[in-house]
Amino acid sequence: MSQESTKAMIAEVFSDIAQGIKSGQFKKKVRIGLTILGSEHGVDEMIKAARLAKMKYDDFEIVLIGQEVEGFESVVVESAEEGHKRMTTMLEAGEIDGCVTQHFDFPIGVSTVGRVITPGLGRELIIATTTGTTSTNRVEGMVKNAVSGIAVAKACGIENPTVGILNLDGARQVERILNDIKGNGYEINFSDSLRADGGAVMRGNDLLAGTPDVMVCDSLTGNLLIKIFSSFTTGGNYEISGSGYGPGIGEDYDKVVNIVSRASGAPLIAEALRYCATCTQNKVLDIARKEYKAANEAGLEAAIKKVTEKNNKSVAEEEVTAPPKKVVTYSIAGVDILELENACKCLWKQNIYSESGMGCTGPIILVAEEDGEAAKKVLIDSEFIA
Structure with missing residues (x-):
């Protein structure tokens, strides 16, 4: 850590003490890291962001990870990849409480x-x-x-x-x-x-x-x-x-x-x-x-x-023959597009002719007017619609 960084950190500590005395209570500020290497707009843009945040907000500390920057506690690394490794180490050690970074690989979940x-x-x-x-x-x-x-x-x-x-x-x-x-x-x-x-x-x-x-x-x-x-x-x-x-x-x-x-x-x-x-x-x-x-x-x-098990056990894979065709003018919304084909064939199994369509709000099932209420009941019972 450079002499300038040490001075900046000491100045912040004394500022915290002064604020604690004034308010009657001491509250440790959280320390937020910022990795500054790797931006398409360059390091100066990242430093500008840190300065802007420091000017606007005084209830947290900013630690820069990348290169030495006057007025900030800084950790020097050679590359964005090394910055990520150092960031992770610092988080695990409690040296920073959170971090802002680019292009980080999270685990599944x-x-x-x-x-x-x-x-x-x-x-x-x-x-x-x-x-x-x-x-x-x-x-x-x-x-x-x-x-x-x-x-x-x-x-x-x-x-x-x-x-x-x-x-x-x-x-x-x-x-x-x-x-x-x-x-x-x-x-x-x-x-x-x-x-x-x-x-x-x-x-x-x-x-x-x-x-x-x-x-x-x-x-x-x-x-x-x-x-x-x-x-x-x-x-x-x-x-x-x-x-x-x-x-x-x-x-x-x-x-x-x-x-x-x-x-x-x-x-x-x-x-x-x-x-x-x-x-x-x-x-x-x-x-x-x-x-x-x-x-x-x-x-x-x-x-x-x-x-998910219902999706895996697809009705669409069954051999289902459509009932005799009817004029379909009654629309039923609320079926997910991933289940549209299954929903149609579910109705066919109950001898209700249906077709799939797309309305202005999303997927729809089309049936004859006289079959509308019966079709809705089948779809509700089969949990295709709420």
Whole structure:
């Protein structure tokens, strides 16, 4: 550590003591690392972000990992890869409490919960999730992303966050599973779409307006959304808005590592530091463990297994002959697109002619008017719709 870094650290200690005397209580500031090598915008952009965060916020310390920087405690490394190794070592040793970095490899079961500012109403929207893989099964992953998103929202001070499920493949199955565990005692507060048909399955309009506090999706979609929201005013190569891709959350994950992109600019990285500090101060990992424990006690794994096993035992693979064709004008919404073919053949087995289609809100089943109510009952009993 250089003489300048030592002086900066001593100055911060005395500042903490002075603030403690003034307030009557001493509270240790969390220490947040920032790896500064590897950005597409260069090291100076990362240092600019650190200076901006230091100017705006005084309740956490920033430790730079990369090169010596005047005014900051600094750890010198030779490459971005060495920076990641040093960051991990420092987290495990308790030398830093959290870290903001780029392009970090999380284990399966962990994915990041991002935060953006929506252009419609300027609301903060938590996107669960944006990088990493919570599960190799899409539906299971999105269900667990909801739990992770709720944990991060609570760490950010939202006591009873509203949850919406983005209208993607698997969304209706995710909704059914979450409703199952809600019915068994897990506290989840579903949002209602701003569109006239309402419901917890969110449309594109809800993304722009920031209708829920937490928007549930898969990581690839979330990654795309973060990039669009953060750089739509800059042409795409400079991410400026929001707080980045967020902390990696998993059922038993033990490190607060927040992700930014190599295309992220100083304003976003400064807010990512703030986001990381808030999550660290409010013990997001402890909250996540409590949320997963509550969800598991409400039958999370059994609810997921019921749906995924049903998908594996596909009706579509059976030899099912369609009943005589009818004019189909009665539409039934709410069937997940991944189950659309199975739902049709389930009706055929009950001698109800059906066809699949796509309405403006998503997949639909079409049957004759006179078969409408009977078809709905079959689909409800077979758990294709709620």
